[in-house]
Amino acid sequence: MSSALPEINWETLNPQINEIIEEYRGQPSALIEVLHRIQEIVGFLPRDVQIKIAEGLGVAQAEVYSVSSFYSHFSFKPKGKxxxxxxxxxxxxxxxxxxxxxxxxxxxxxxxxxxxxxxxxxxxxxxxxxxxxxxxxxxxxxxxxxxxxxxxxxxxxxxxxxx
Ligand code: FES
Missing domain, CATH: 3.40.30.10 (Glutaredoxin)
Known part of the structure; x- marks a missing residue:
């Protein structure tokens, strides 16, 4: 089956993701802000990115997952065409x-x-x-x-x- 999903250019996105995480390193209270900003540039919140966010902000991976799944605005899959x-x-x-x-x-x-x-x-x-x-x-x-x-x-x- 052909896919309409856009290619994700991680080479470009990874430095931007790292920059956002660095800005909030060690600040668990910034979790929602960080999730918003990263979803804005990636389009969704893949598992690897959730792990990076958890490590950077110093929160449990389970908390990143539960906050992301609580708000319908956040998505774990890329949006469709x-x-x-x-x-x-x-x-x-x-x-x-x-x-x-x-x-x-x-x-x-x-x-x-x-x-x-x-x-x-x-x-x-x-x-x-x-x-x-x-x-x-x-x-x-x-x-x-x-x-x-x-x-x-x-x-x-x-x-x-x-x-
Ligand atoms: S309730 Fe649907 S547009 Fe206002």
Whole structure:
């Protein structure tokens, strides 16, 4: 199966990761800040990087793992080529977002918060996207799609992926 995952250039990223860790060496209270900054440059938090962070900040590896898994913002897998974020805020929820989520999960074969094995899709459920009047709303790589029904959401995903 071909993969849509982007190549990760560790030669470039490792010095940047080390620099961030050095900035906070021995400061366990900076864990969330460090996780944010490193995820920003890598795109996710691989196991080797979690170990480096734990050693650098002086926290247990288990703590790095538990903090990273507690916040849905952090990811252990690279994001897919198409990042689909469905709003589950109140306005979208009452207008049918849960049915749309079920349809998207079924189509992609993953649950919200996950990425398909071929690296094509990531699916996330998020809080209010600020377009409640157009609810239910989702974004596909930051492009908004509104007034969704399950069929329309699937069509939008299929159409974007063909382009
Ligand atoms: S609740 Fe979905 S956009 Fe506001």
């Amino acid at each position: 198409y990042k689909v974020c469905l709003c589950m805020g109140t306005a979208c929820y009452v207008k049918g977002a849960p049915e749309i989520l079920t349809a998207l999960e079924k189509h992609m074969g993953i649950e919200a918060g996950d990425t398909t094995d071929d690296g094509m899709y990531s699916l996330e459920s998020v809080r209010c996207l600020g377009a409640c009047g157009l609810g239910p709303v989702m974004t596909i790589n930051n492009e908004a799609h509104g007034l969704l029904k399950p069929d329309k959401a699937l069509q939008s995903v299929k159409k974007c992926c063909k382009e």
